[in-house]
Amino acid sequence: MKYLIIGLGNIGPEYADTRHNIGFMVADELAKQSHSSFFNMRLAYYTEFAYKSRKIFVIKPTTYMNLSGKAVNYWMQELRIPVENILVVVDDLALPFGTIRLKPKGSAAGHNGLKSIEGVLGGTDYARLRFGIGDNFPKGRQVDYVLSGFDPDEQKELPALIDRSVEFINSFVSVGPELTMTRLNK
Template sequence: MNYLIVGLGNIGPEYADTRHNIGFMILNEFAKQEGAKFYNMRLAYYTEVSHKARKLFLIKPTTFMNLSGKALNHWMKDLKIPIENVLVLVDDIALPFGTLRLKPKGSAAGHNGLKHIEATLGHNNYARLRFGVGDNFPKGRQVDYVLDAFDKNELPELPALIDRSIEMIKSYATIGAELTMTWYNK
């Protein structure tokens, strides 16, 4: 079984450790733990890891957030991955910091990366792992907030949350969305 794991983010050092790039951060750590290296390929940084006889193709789109659907669509077709084996990792301001939620489908909730994926696919029936980044920003300052780095009090918690996200990705690829939700969505 093959799976496509898409970490959303923006390329460039100025975005590296921002809230909006948590998808990239999770995949970077996953690849590091597995001794895998990303390669700059068509529309994305690409690598693959194996877990329990499953192949996980990890991509970090190089299209910038607002065009994430292009990379997802290309790699889904190229690797012949059915939509039910696609998982998108995304930051979510509707969830408190540290909350991790796997969902089998759902709305884009104003997230530009998800909006573009939905527009490209023509539906929103794809799984996503929502990483809560909180909504500690004044009205109208959402963009500045997600493009900002995590706070000093959040940073110490990040490694454990990223590890838990990786566990959830492995679980998704092993036992599927429903059981993973039962185990991890608390």
């Protein structure tokens, strides 16, 4: 069994620890816990490892958020991963900070990375791990908010939340989305 985990974010030091890059942060921790390293490959930072006799491929697209679908499409084709075995890790304004939810499918909800992926996959039938970043911003300041860093209180909670996200991913690849949602979505 092969799985492709996609952590969404933007490349470059100016984006490193921003809310929009939580997908990259989760992917980094997943790689760290599996003792693997990322390599700059075609359209993405790429790593792979085995987990419970499954082959896990992890990418962090280097295309910038708005073109994430290009990297996802390339690596799905290259590795021959079926859509039901992909999981996109994404920041979500609609969820309060610290809320993590696995969804088997759903709309892009205005997220440009998900819109790009939907465009290349031709639909919304792919799993996503939604990491709540809250929506504590003045009207019209959404872009500034998602591209800003986490508040000091949030920063204290991030390591445990990122670990919890890795737990979701490990569960997704070992027991599937339904059982993972039953066990871990709260």
